[in-house]
Amino acid sequence: MQQHSTYSTISSDADPPYMNKNPIVRMSESNTEHMSYARRFYDAFIWRAQALWHLGFSPWPIPLAINNKRWEDALKLVNNLYGVEDPRPMGPLVELVGPIYSEDVNAGTLDPDLEQYLDARQRVVYVAFGQFMMATSAETSTRVLHMLLENYEAGELDGFVWSAIRGTPLPEHITTSSGTHYYLNSTEFQNIGRIVPWVSQKAILRHPSIITFVTHGGAGSLYEAAYFGKRMLFTPFCGDQIYHALNFERKNAGLWFILEEADTNTMTTALNQVLKDENGTMQQEARRLQAIFQIHSQHALARATDLVEEVAFTADSDGKLPHRRDIARNLSFFKRNNYDLYLGLLALITAIVTLSYRVVVLVKEHLRIKKKVD
Structure with a gap:
């Protein structure tokens, strides 16, 4: 179970596009809400190119891709909660179970x-x-x-x-x-x-x-x-x-x-x-x-325990949780984002506009010929 913020998550399950992808800057700016356009552009393209030029490899896409592949079917338990963690949609394989304390929060005495x-x-x-x-x-x-x-x-x-x-x-x-x-x-x-x-x-x-x-x-x-x-x-x-x-x-x-x-x-x-x-x-x-x-905190540990038991008793022979598999992984990129619908709408609008234009041109041509004959 991760003990820290999911800003450094090992999976894309909790990593929508507006989360900062630069692992160094991400230590302070976990998302792009307070970042300027110039900074976002730099982090997305320039910084990566500079690292590629100086180091001979891209420093974060490769290891992150490996980790994503390794953990893509695992249930990620994160010892955090909204209030500290950036609120955002997370996949069915990410669970915020915090705060879990190392010992009873009321333990300990003073000299x-x-x-x-x-x-x-x-x-x-x-x-x-x-x-x-x-x-x-x-x-x-x-x-x-x-x-x-x-x-x-x-x-x-x-x-x-x-x-x-x-x-x-x-x-x-x-x-x-x-x-x-x-x-x-x-x-x-x-x-x-x-x-x-x-x-x-x-x-x-x-x-x-x-x-x-x-x-x-x-x-x-x-x-x-x-x-x-x-x-x-x-x-x-x-x-x-x-x-x-x-x-x-x-x-x-x-x-x-x-x-x-x-x-x-x-x-x-x-x-x-x-x-x-x-x-x-x-x-x-x-x-x-x-x-x-x-x-x-009252039920955090029990919640985490329940999730561990869920994995233990419901995982298939490959250790996967089919009931938690995001259906988005079964869809193409275009269908997952409804881009196919927008493309269809764009094609329909284009066809209507083109047809309307052709009709107008034909009508004008017909009127021109008729006027010339008269």
């Missing part, structure tokens, strides 16, 4: 000291970049802490928890724009924010004091935050993280920046906007997503 810290606050920001991503330098970590402390001094948050994995380079101290010095090992700093090597993400997102999640935008983190109705500020690094960040920004469900490129002011302003949420649109979208995720 008593951290739980006490959260209980004493109401507007806490949680920061985590996943199991493998991290700030690559002390300078980047400094900007992250600046972003948090500047908003703390502005009164937009009353605490933060940064789950910084081991090896994350951290500065010894931070000096904010107000001239205040914060030493990370001081009691004063510990009373404001916590930097921990690990925390149960489900447990901390479940806490009501967490109002915003600064995340890399991986599918797992997004699913957990959506389930608990948290606003998100994205710092995507690669892959579908960029797609998620763009998608949520366009829905007015969050903001994003590239961590290694954004300056302190950009980061601080972005977090400030998410925290303030002046029109309430982000929290409204967060609640809408929360409802979608909580509703679908």
Whole structure:
């Protein structure tokens, strides 16, 4: 079962013409809705020709064709759902069964000291970049802490928890724009924010004091935050993280920046906007997503299990599911798209116009001859 967005689907079952066919650009722009004509033309023809010229082969039609052939009769289970996935028609061999979580979404507990810290606050920001991503330098970590402390001094948050994995380079101290010095090992700093090597993400997102999640935008983190109705500020690094960040920004469900490129002011302003949420649109979208995720997660695993059993008990001797075979595969290209009907209509109109023209010409000729005789 695929754990990610069907924008990278291995089959054409969920790939109508308006989905982006460039596998690199598709990481951020999964469909052509927001792409200009020039960009679409470039991706469809120019980019492919350039790759063919420089690499000696076309980099995506060949492997995709092989994969399509391999999986064309397989039932594809995708751990995703509409609300994150682009809404579009999908074939009978594609099923969105998400969100399925790796463990009970209500599992996990907090360290008593951290739980006490959260209980004493109401507007806490949680920061985590996943199991493998991290700030690559002390300078980047400094900007992250600046972003948090500047908003703390502005009164937009009353605490933060940064789950910084081991090896994350951290500065010894931070000096904010107000001239205040914060030493990370001081009691004063510990009373404001916590930097921990690990925390149960489900447990901390479940806490009501967490109002915003600064995340890399991986599918797992997004699913957990959506389930608990948290606003998100994205710092995507690669892959579908960029797609998620763009998608949520366009829905007015969050903001994003590239961590290694954004300056302190950009980061601080972005977090400030998410925290303030002046029109309430982000929290409204967060609640809408929360409802979608909580509703679908109740029976997601059972739904996926049912589909696996369907394959096990109904597949034919070749492992195919004849009851799910799209009838379009039995039709010619013209019949499948009703082009034969349009061609017939065009031929009929052409015949009528031609016949009418010939009748008019004959009548005019007849009248001309008659007039000449008279």
